[in-house]
Amino acid sequence: MSVLIDRIGSLVTNDPELGRGPLGVIEDAALVLADGAVQWAGPRSATPEAAAGERFDAGGRALVPGFVDSHAHLVFAGDRAREFAARMAGEPYAAGGIRTTVAATRAATEAELDATTARLVAEARRSGTTTIECKSGYGLTVEDEARSLAVAARHTDEVTYLGAHVVAPEYADDPAGYVALVSGRMLDACAPHARWIDVFCERGAFDGDQARAILAAGKARGLVPRVHANQLGHGPGVQLAVELGAASADHATHVTGADVDALAAGDTVATLLPGAEFSTRAAYPDARRLLDAGVTVALAADCNPGTSYTTSMPFCIALAVREMGMTPDEALWSATAGGARALRRTDVGRLSPGARADAVLLDAPNHLHLAYRPGVPLAAAVWQGGERA
Ligand SMILES: [Zn+2]
Numbered sequence: 001m002s003v004l005i006d007r008i009g010s011l012v013t014n015d016p017e018l019g020r021g022p023l024g025v026i027e028d029a030a031l032v033l034a035d036g037a038v039q040w041a042g043p044r045s046a047t048p049e050a051a052a053g054e055r056f057d058a059g060g061r062a063l064v065p066g067f068v069d070s071h072a073h074l075v076f077a078g079d080r081a082r083e084f085a086a087r088m089a090g091e092p093y094a095a096g097g098i099r100t101t102v103a104a105t106r107a108a109t110e111a112e113l114d115a116t117t118a119r120l121v122a123e124a125r126r127s128g129t130t131t132i133e134c135k136s137g138y139g140l141t142v143e144d145e146a147r148s149l150a151v152a153a154r155h156t157d158e159v160t161y162l163g164a165h166v167v168a169p170e171y172a173d174d175p176a177g178y179v180a181l182v183s184g185r186m187l188d189a190c191a192p193h194a195r196w197i198d199v200f201c202e203r204g205a206f207d208g209d210q211a212r213a214i215l216a217a218g219k220a221r222g223l224v225p226r227v228h229a230n231q232l233g234h235g236p237g238v239q240l241a242v243e244l245g246a247a248s249a250d251h252a253t254h255v256t257g258a259d260v261d262a263l264a265a266g267d268t269v270a271t272l273l274p275g276a277e278f279s280t281r282a283a284y285p286d287a288r289r290l291l292d293a294g295v296t297v298a299l300a301a302d303c304n305p306g307t308s309y310t311t312s313m314p315f316c317i318a319l320a321v322r323e324m325g326m327t328p329d330e331a332l333w334s335a336t337a338g339g340a341r342a343l344r345r346t347d348v349g350r351l352s353p354g355a356r357a358d359a360v361l362l363d364a365p366n367h368l369h370l371a372y373r374p375g376v377p378l379a380a381a382v383w384q385g386g387e388r389a
Pocket of ligand 1: 071073228302304
């Protein structure tokens with residue numbers, strides 16, 4: 001089963017050996033997909049003779065790699081629209097709002113959680129997301145966290161155990177007891193469903209020592225750390241992420257020079273989540289400072305019902321360009337190849353031979369339109385594993 005995508009006005013491969021600049025852009029291009037993977041990418045004039053069963057005419061429009069959204073909280077019930085409205089009327093955001101969603105999630109059936117997750121994954125795909133990570137974190141009991149991860153695992157391979165989202169309400173007076181639960185019995189129940197372990201390391205959630213203990217326990221069970229770090233204020237999260245070899249430090253909004261140096265020297269990706277700053281009316285992270293220091297930057301949507309209820313990677317690209325000092329090229333790279341780095345994947349985030357056939361046709365002549373035309377549904381067609389999604 002092969003498809004020739006022909007007459008591509010501008011093809012972003014993210015492979016500098018195939019085209020112009022860091023994005024490896026090829027004008028007047030063609031792409032051959034076969035058996036779920038990219039078989040060939042190059043200028044139309046060089047399209048292989050044997051190419052294609054099926055031919056798709058891109059009509060001169062742009063084709064980019066499917067977006068890799070490396071940070072999402074999709075297993076939940078209820079919404080927090082009223083909290084959002086109150087915040088827009090002047091009330092500040094605090095980590096405790098998560099508990100509202102915890103109560104609703106515990107009360108929901110597994111079928112309801114599954115339906116919400118499926119709906120959001122499909123919504124993300126419609127705007128071009130072909131790889132999405134998904135966290136637990138709204139159950140906060142052994143059974144509810146394991147149930148959330150089992151739901152997530154039906155929709156993605158990138159499943160993250162986030163029992164340490166906030167201290168469960170039952171443990172409000174015994175946070176040490178909750179840390180022991182998350183690192184012990186809850187971890188035992190959750191590890192079989194997950195690839196990653198995450199901690200919300202923030203004032204009001206978990207401090208550096210608690211986060212280190214939980215992440216170390218997860219590592220001992222074969223999970224790879226990622227950290228919610230430095231979202232609401234300065235703290236130990238970013239440097240802890242680097243110290244523990246985390247794949248990603250997520251948010252990285254309030255960072256010191258030492259934090260930036262640590263990221264630049266280590267292998268940990270800084271994953272910026274501008275939907276959160278947008279939805280909490282907070283100051284954006286300084287992507288320019290991180291990029292100029294040599295840090296690998298990813299962009300993700302952070303879809304969650306409290307602080308960033310969007311699945312749109314194009315929206316995040318537009319915010320990153322308008323508000324965070326990224327160029328349109330950098331923002332697209334971070335939303336595709338950067339997300340792949342944050343998930344330690346080499347098979348997604350690019351459109352070069354051997355990559356998974358995940359691609360987005362934009363209703364635009366080139367990828368600059370992603371930031372230039374904010375809020376517009378530009379994804380005209382999406383391929384996931386070679387299939388039209
Ligand atoms: Zn998050």
